Amino acid sequence: MSSLAIVFRKEILEILRDRRTLIAVGLAVLATPTVLFVISQVSTRTATQTYTAGYSGDIPAGLDILFNATGLKLEPVADPPAAAKQRVDIGLVFSPAGIDEYYDPARQSAQIADIRLQTIVGKYDEAKVAATLQQKGIDPSVLNPLPLNVHPLSSPVKAAGNAFLSFFLPYILITMSLTGGLSAALDTSAGERERRTLESLLLTPAPRGQVLIAKILAVSLLSLVAAVAAIGSMLFALSHISFGLSGGQEAHVGLSPLAATVMVWLAILLAGSFSSLTIALGTLARNFRQGQAYATPLYFITIFPASIVLFIPDFNPSVAYYVIPILNAVLVLRDAIVHNSVSWAPLVVTSASLLVTGSLCFYAALRLFTREALLVRS
Amino acid sequence: MTDPAVKVDRLEKTLQTNKVLRGISFEAGAGEIFGLLGPNGAGKTTTLRVICTLLAPDAGSVGVLGYDTRTAPQEVRRRVGVVTAEFGVYPRLTARENIAYFAELSGVTNGQLDRRVDAVMERLDMGSFARQRAESLSSGQKQKVAIARAIVHDPPVLMFDEPTSNLDVLASREIRQFMVESKGRGKCVIFSTHVLHDAERLCDRVTIIHQGRVVASGTTAEVRGGFQDLEDSFLSLVEAAR
Numbered sequence: 001m002s003s004l005a006i007v008f009r010k011e012i013l014e015i016l017r018d019r020r021t022l023i024a025v026g027l028a029v030l031a032t033p034t035v036l037f038v039i040s041q042v043s044t045r046t047a048t049q050t051y052t053a054g055y056s057g058d059i060p061a062g063l064d065i066l067f068n069a070t071g072l073k074l075e076p077v078a079d080p081p082a083a084a085k086q087r088v089d090i091g092l093v094f095s096p097a098g099i100d101e102y103y104d105p106a107r108q109s110a111q112i113a114d115i116r117l118q119t120i121v122g123k124y125d126e127a128k129v130a131a132t133l134q135q136k137g138i139d140p141s142v143l144n145p146l147p148l149n150v151h152p153l154s155s156p157v158k159a160a161g162n163a164f165l166s167f168f169l170p171y172i173l174i175t176m177s178l179t180g181g182l183s184a185a186l187d188t189s190a191g192e193r194e195r196r197t198l199e200s201l202l203l204t205p206a207p208r209g210q211v212l213i214a215k216i217l218a219v220s221l222l223s224l225v226a227a228v229a230a231i232g233s234m235l236f237a238l239s240h241i242s243f244g245l246s247g248g249q250e251a252h253v254g255l256s257p258l259a260a261t262v263m264v265w266l267a268i269l270l271a272g273s274f275s276s277l278t279i280a281l282g283t284l285a286r287n288f289r290q291g292q293a294y295a296t297p298l299y300f301i302t303i304f305p306a307s308i309v310l311f312i313p314d315f316n317p318s319v320a321y322y323v324i325p326i327l328n329a330v331l332v333l334r335d336a337i338v339h340n341s342v343s344w345a346p347l348v349v350t351s352a353s354l355l356v357t358g359s360l361c362f363y364a365a366l367r368l369f370t371r372e373a374l375l376v377r378s
Numbered sequence: 379m380t381d382p383a384v385k386v387d388r389l390e391k392t393l394q395t396n397k398v399l400r401g402i403s404f405e406a407g408a409g410e411i412f413g414l415l416g417p418n419g420a421g422k423t424t425t426l427r428v429i430c431t432l433l434a435p436d437a438g439s440v441g442v443l444g445y446d447t448r449t450a451p452q453e454v455r456r457r458v459g460v461v462t463a464e465f466g467v468y469p470r471l472t473a474r475e476n477i478a479y480f481a482e483l484s485g486v487t488n489g490q491l492d493r494r495v496d497a498v499m500e501r502l503d504m505g506s507f508a509r510q511r512a513e514s515l516s517s518g519q520k521q522k523v524a525i526a527r528a529i530v531h532d533p534p535v536l537m538f539d540e541p542t543s544n545l546d547v548l549a550s551r552e553i554r555q556f557m558v559e560s561k562g563r564g565k566c567v568i569f570s571t572h573v574l575h576d577a578e579r580l581c582d583r584v585t586i587i588h589q590g591r592v593v594a595s596g597t598t599a600e601v602r603g604g605f606q607d608l609e610d611s612f613l614s615l616v617e618a619a620r
Contacts, residue, residue: 006482010471017470196466200527203430203460204483205452372393372433 003206007214011188015222021183025226028176032230033237040241051113054083057094062127066120072113089113159338165238165255166337167307170330172230173263174306175299177270180226181219182278182295188215189282190291199375212369216275216362223271231263259336262347266329269354273325274298276361283368302326322349325357381444383408383535383566384429388438391424398424400590401438406568406583408534411561413581413598414570415608417616421590422570426539429568430458442535456485459533461553463543465524469513473504476512477526484531498526502556518549525556536560537568542576554580578608588616 015021053067054077067074077083080091084102090113091102101117103110130140141147152159192198201211235255255263278295285291305327308315315331322328328350336342368374382405391399398421406412414422427433429440431451439446445453467476478495486494499508502522507515512523521541529536538557542550557567557580571577577584577598584601586594593615594601598608605611 001482001488003483006479010468010475010479013475014468014470195469196464197468198466199432199462199464200460200466200480200524201483202432203455203458204480205455205485206483207452375427375432 002210003204004210004214004217007206007211008218011184011215011218012221014187015184015218018184018187021187021222024183025180025222025229028180028226029229029233032172032234036234036237037241046112051089051109051116053090053092053113053117054080054088055092055094056080057092059094060124063120063124066124070116070120072116072120084110090117092117161238162338166334169231169234169255169263169337170333171303171306172234173227173267173333174270174302174326174329176227176230177223177267178274178278178298178302180230181223181271181275184222185219185275185278186282186285186288186291186295188219189279190285191282191288193283193285193374194287202375208370209366212279212362212366216272216279216365219275219279220268220271223275224267227267227271228264255337256340258340258342259333262336262342263333265351266333266354269351269358270326270329273354273358273361276358276365280361280365280368283365283374306330319345319349322346323353325353328353382406382441383443384412384568385441386425386429386438387440389425389428389435389440390437391421391428391433392436393424393433398590399428399435402587402590402592403438404585404592404595406535406566408566409561409564410582411557411567411569411580413577413584414568414587415572415574415577415584415612416587417572420587422572422587423539425587426460426537426568426570429454430460430537431455456531457533458535458537459528459531460537460539461521461525461528461541462539463541465517465521465544467512467515467520467523470511472509472511473515473519473523473526474499474508476523477530480527481530486531494530494532495526498530502526517544518546518552521545521549521553525553529560534564535566535568537570539570540572541569542571542573574607574609574612578602584608586612586615593618 048071050071050073052073052075054075056077056079059074064074075088077088077091080088080093080100081102082091084091085104089103089107089109093100093102099121101114103114105111129143133140133142192201202208277298281294281298282291285294305324308327308330317331322331322345328346332342332346332350335346384406386402386404389399389402390397402421402425404412404414414425416422424433428435428447429442431447431454434448439448441447442454443457445457447454467473468479471479474495477498478491481491481494499505502525504519504522504526507519512520515523521544525541536557538553541553545553554576557569560567561582569577569581581598583597584595585592586601594611602608602611605614
């Protein structure tokens with residue numbers, strides 16, 4: 001058996017016996033479904049929940065029916081502005097001149113009640129104007145001289161689900177590719193030095209390059225498994241829970257085979273790069289704790305591009321942007337999820353960029369792993 | 379002495395800005411225990427690290443059984459076993475797995491692996507904790523694992539760098555017995571220590587180094603000279619070298 005295979009097998013055995021690593025990966029796999037379940041419960045409850053509008057004055061005829069149909073319960077109060085601060089979600093004063101609304105934008109329930117009120121009043125106004133025009137013998141369509149007929153080319157519910165996946169999934173892919181193998185990477189580099197096993201390992205005839213490659217492969221495999229497991233558990237959870245949308249629709253979210261293939265390919269590239277990088281950082285460190293300190297900035301460096309779709313959902317850059325590692329993976333994966341198609345140019349540029357990044361990280365790790373200072377400093 | 383197993387010739391080495399070795403030369407042969415003596419910081423560990431190819435010499439040369447450490451480092455590593463005071467072991471592997479791992483990396487083939495590992499464990503009386511994870515072993519047991527992994531590929535050259543400094547009296551005695559036994563098997567044993575009492579009892583020949591230079595070399599009796607013991611001789615030599 002080659003040195004590479006011997007070291008790889010031993011690293012995997014150690015990982016499988018490392019409770020700390022297994023617990024971290026297990027928690028990551030369970031965390032996403034748990035968070036999604038909570039989000040699902042909250043969103044469904046929000047969609048079906050009835051909010052209270054405290055009012056005074058006379059309600060225009062027919063408006064109360066619209067209130068009940070839209071999940072706004074009317075409750076008479078003496079002082080609507082005061083009641084809107086705590087007791088009810090919004091306060092309304094009906095008068096012949098119109099409606100005065102009082103609400104606290106800092107309260108989420110007030111915001112939702114306000115949106116519902118806008119919808120109700122808009123529909124009421126439309127109906128009232130139409131009825132008045134008809135009484136006067138005028139066709140109500142005169143108010144809408146250029147009718148707009150909307151024909152969605154795909155299911156809006158599915159689109160909402162894809163939009164959700166497009167910012168959530170790349171984020172999980174990148175964070176899990178980094179953190180899934182981080183503990184093992186530091187253990188096999190800084191930890192090996194701290195335990196004083198590194199010198200014995202380097203005393204064997206095994207070529208150092210092979211030893212390093214075996215370590216990187218073992219950590220990459222763990223990262224890959226962690227990322228795929230976290231995403232798999234997320235998709236499993238998404239297939240069993242639904243999110244309440246306005247209009248009583250429910251969105252079930254799934255991943256197309258194309259997006260899944262792109263995701264696995266990107267996960268392999270990211271896991272290889274991150275493993276090389278974290279092992280290089282761990283090789284610089286004298287012990288596990290120092291390695292963690294060196295690796296901490298990586299969270300911030302990776303989380304920003306991973307979150308960009310969250311902050312700029314309609315970010316559609318030129319192909320040149322796909323040279324930037326991590327950001328490119330986020331964009332390619334987003335495109336695959338949202339459009340269910342992949343353009344070759346961005347995918348090729350992204351793959352080349354991540355391969356070059358991975359190679360540079362490996363070269364850095366190899367240089368650090370083969371220098372004399374590695375042993376002298378220890 | 380016939381052809382030396384280890385030949386160190388005018389070895390120089392600088393670590394960062396500190397010139398640690400300043401022209402060290404000595405030879406150690408098969409079937410002898412060769413003592414490399416000196417105070418802390420004299421350059422003993424650096425010398426051993428150059429011999430076993432962990433460090434490259436800046437000047438001079440080191441040959442192990444005819445192989446130059448610069449040009450044939452892997453051949454040298456196949457022929458050397460090193461035991462240090464830092465007996466780091468993989469905590470999540472069993473004692474046996476630790477030894478087998480190093481055996482495989484040292485080129486012991488699958489057909490011989492079990493036999494070789496069993497033999498070395500029996501020789502060091504490790505049967506009672508063979509399948510125990512290393513994290514639960516005592517210091518003495520870990521030191522046995524460290525010795526076993528250093529000798530499992532049956533190297534003709536064994537180097538011991540302050541092997542007893544972290545051990546109790548009983549475990550230290552076992553290490554000394556092991557060195558004597560290895561000498562009896564025809565191994566070249568290089569014993570680096572600052573415990574002169576041990577060196578005087580065990581070594582056939584010694585070299586004393588101080589501040590990176592050899593200050594005395596010869597048989598133990600020659601180096602002791604007219605002094606009562608090696609320690610008096612050592613102190614005198616070190617004092618004279620200042």
